[in-house]
Amino acid sequence: MLERKKRIVVAMSGGVDSSVTAALLKEQGHEVIGMTMQIWDYSSFTAEHGETFGTCCSLDDVYDARRVAESLDIPFYVVNFEKDFQREVIDRFCDDYFAGRTPNPCVLCNQVLKFELLLRRARELEADCLATGHYARIEQDGERHCLRKGLDPAKDQSYFLFTLTQPQMARVLFPLGGMTKEEVRAHAARFNLRVAEKAESQDICFVPDGDYVRFLEEERGAGAMNGEIVHVSGQVLGSHQGTYRYTVGQRRGLGIGWHQPLFVVGIDAENRQVVVGEQEHLQRSELSVHQVNWHIPEPSGAIEARCRIRYRHSEVPATITPLPGGRARVVFAQAQRGITPGQAAVFYQGDQVLGGGWIE
Missing domain, CATH: 2.40.30.10 (Translation factors)
Incomplete structure (x- = not known):
């Protein structure tokens, strides 16, 4: 528990973790403000493909966050970061795939959207700190802040938070870092939160159906990255319909025959080649x-x-x-x-x- 009562902005995603974070901090007597990021417009996807599939940050999640805030009787704001999300996360996601890399958009979203832009909004509201539902811990060691794993090894999210800086860690709280998911859900039931049994988000939020190839081609077009599938020996084994369809370690979907199982061992985007080899080449x-x-x-x-x-x-x-x-x-x-x-x-x-x- 914090030593003194503070004004705290809670990043509310509409899920059980951030909802419990807000409820616990209010229970401790802090002045809590809920804030949700609107980062992607689902309307075009849902119009064409129907409902979303277990992602975070959808319009339903915004509604859930608002209802939880109302039940807790705390102020609630929605901040529109769609342009920032497009530039900092989606565009970089596409750039990476078309450059032969496999990106991790969740790290970028945490780095830029939550702990730069949202933290800045919290400071504009004269909040002492920003709290999120991440399973990690921040502890002070002398003049420095240390980022530590969440105590629940199955939920630890410290990997996604390595970009945090010392000034950011001085202003960020992770109240759930010492809990298990079961304990968090028990708190949600105790607070009678409507999201107590809500399922976890699994997919990339802007690719709600999990078909990232479809998404990339809608964003950047198809055909420009077609090329050859090449064995590490230099032998051409076949062709492919886009280097972005492959990632290192992939075995399925190569569509080529060989006397041993083959894996993707490299992507040469400049030459539009997918390089394959036997397991030892991985x-x-x-x-x-x-x-x-x-x-x-x-x-x-x-x-x-x-x-x-x-x-x-x-x-x-x-x-x-x-x-x-x-x-x-x-x-x-x-x-x-x-x-x-x-x-x-x-x-x-x-x-x-x-x-x-x-x-x-």
Whole structure:
């Protein structure tokens, strides 16, 4: 519990986590303001395809957030970030796929929309801090703030938050970081929240049917990235209908015959080639990252830590060496399968996030 009563803006998505966050903070006596981001217009999708499928940030979610705020008797605002979301998340999502990378739009949404733009709006309302329903913890260690994993390993979201800066962490609260999902739902039932049993969002919010190829082609058109499927030996094995249809590690849908199972091991967007190889070609012992954000003072040399190369990846021992220009080199104690450009590599010691960057 916070030591003194504060004015707190809660980022309300319409789900159970952010709703419980708002309810708990009000119960503790704080002045709570609910705020929901309107980031994407679903009307054109629903008109053509029907209902959405388990995404976040839909119009139904905005309505749910408003109703929860009314039930808690707290002020509620909707802020329109559609243009920002298009520029900072959707356009970059498309750019990455057409450049041969596999993006992680949830990290970008947290980085730019929640912890830059929404935090700025909270400060404009003279709020002391912004609270969200993330399963992670922020603790103060001397003059620095530390980002730590959520105590529930099945729900920990620290991976998505590696871009947080020290000034941001000084103004951000994660009240659910020490809870399990079951405990959160129990609180929702105790507060009689209408979203207590609401299902979790699963898909990318702006691709509600999960068909990201359809989305990319609607945004950028089809045909420009057609090309060859090439074995690592240089042998052309077939053709494809767009490099953006493939990601490193993919096995299904290649449509080619070979005497051993083949996997996508690389995307050469410049030459419009999908590079395939046997399973051993997926194994890499090192990677480089750029735009590294350190949560500790930047090391002067190599450090030993554990590295996670995608959200559901188990952290593995690695040596991380800072490089000039905000980059770093990561060498794994054991080769890893399916290192994917465009994903985030996040560094840990125990439950503490040391930093992270984008895989080149």
